[in-house]
Amino acid sequence: MPQLKMQVVLKAEAPIAVLRTRASSQFVKTLDYLPGSAVRGAFAEIFINKRGTEDPDFKHIFVEENIWFSDFLPNYADESPLVLPLSAMACKRYGLSHTQSVQDRLIHEITGAPRSESSKRCPECGEPLDRVSGYLSDLKTRKNVKIGRQLRMHVGISGTTGSAMHGLLFSYEMLTEKETPAGGEVTDMKFIGTLESDSGEVLEALQKVIPSREHLSVGKARTRGLGELSIQYHEKLKSANSFLERWDNFNAGVVKHGGDPQQCYFSIILDSHLALKDRLGRPVLGDIQAAHLGLEESAQVEICAAFLAPVVVPGWNAAQGLPKPDTHALSRGSVLTFCAPETLKKSLRQQVMELEKQGLGERRAEGFGKLSVCHPFHLNI
Ligand SMILES: [Zn+2]
Incomplete structure (x- = not known):
């Protein structure tokens, strides 16, 4: 779907805790990024408070999923960092x-x-x-993006007696300010992501209701002031597409290190979790094949290298305050490489370029299924 991409920076105004699992254990770790689903939920919450769920713009943006929210990743600069591949x-x-x-x-x-x-x-x-594993600020400086973490203790209070309840002491981790690469000095904690849509009007409608500098809150303990972020919209990104250059450089790199010049190669890094299902509705994990990408010539396209990790994403229905079914997915950072006869190059290149634009699999409005083809990082050898 998306033709237009807008970059958005969320600046943390308070520590943030986005829990990795449901809070059933006594020590809970936080994610080090904001999943698209959490950011989308926070935008929807503000929208509902201002306009209600019957608003036509609300339906257009959130119910019909006409804006896709990416994961928001930490960085020092106002640009997305690289999630290191596996x-x-x-x-x-x-x-x-x-x-x-x-x-x-x-x-x-x-x-x-x-x-x-x-x-x-x-x-x-x-x-x-x-x-x-981790994040590189960019490929040139290769700075590692580090985030400070702290533990917060929490005591469960009984609603009837108003006193601490036995057995309800637990702690959870929070992201605090970011450390600079040199260490010591403290900088703003920023999370960078994108909103994508096929319509500029829809993006403008969202900004009208939720303008720059508005605050939103994400994650755990929001009533206690955690998870507050301020929004900065940036310009719409022109899709300066280096796809053909990346494809050629990757193939030259493979051939230089012993690859077969009669074949063409392409790699895919999952920039976010991939929730893909096969025809029978089963999650596609370690058994992923070219056919799952929907390529026309998939019978002749083989996997020639893969680094895959599965992940279980716990679901949470914010509106009802109830758990949703877990999503079984391939983890972000997973890498796939395919090869095919050189004669298929033109056709494959076109299809894979489209795949990179559109993403893959389910829950794409919540940031799932983003991918990078023939990323220049692979040439660091
Ligand atoms: Zn060393």
Whole structure:
């Protein structure tokens, strides 16, 4: 659907806790980003308070899903960071703080070419490399986006006696201000994401009701002042599309490291969780194939490397305050690579470009199913 993309920055005005699981255990961790579903819910809440659910704009935006809300990710700059793919490696001892050590093993996985001994070690300290996860601010500086965390204790209070209830002491984690890469200095905690629509009027209707600088609240304990963020809308993004360049560079990289020049290759990083179902309605997880992407020539398109992780996303119906069924998905950061005969290149390239624009699978209005094709990060080898 979406033709128009608007960048939005949410600046934290208070600590934030977006719980990873339902609060059934006594220690609950927070996510380090704001899922599109949570941001969309917060926008909808403000909209309902101002206009009610019968408002035609409300129906258009939220019921008919004419705006897609992405996940909102932490960064220092007003740009989306890179969620490191599961194929990423960095210094085993110092992790992403040794920026020179950050590399990707996808292309070696595709071609099976051996890696030199020196490339298996951190160029800064000589320690071996290991798998790594997190965010890079951008590909040039490779700064690791770090977020401060704190624990908050909470005592359950009995509604009848007004005193602390036995067994109801629990703690949860909160995101606080962000640390700068150098450490110590404190900066604003910002989360960057996009709103997408096929209509500029719909995006304008939303901004009319919820203008820049308005506050919204996301996550746990909102009544106690947690999770408050202020909105900054940025300009509509022109889709400067580097797709063909990325495709060519990726293929050149694979062939350079031993790939077959008679084949064409493309990789997909999941930028958000992918909730995909097969024809029988079962979730598609580790058994994902080209056919699940809806490609015409899928019989001739093979998976040649994959780094996949499943994830269970707990559902929550904010309006009713009740749990919803869990969603079984492939986790963001998962990577897939396909290869096919070179003769199919033109047709495949066109279809995959469209796939990158449209996303894949269910719950796309809530940020699921976003992907990047032939990301230049894979050339860090
Ligand atoms: Zn190192």
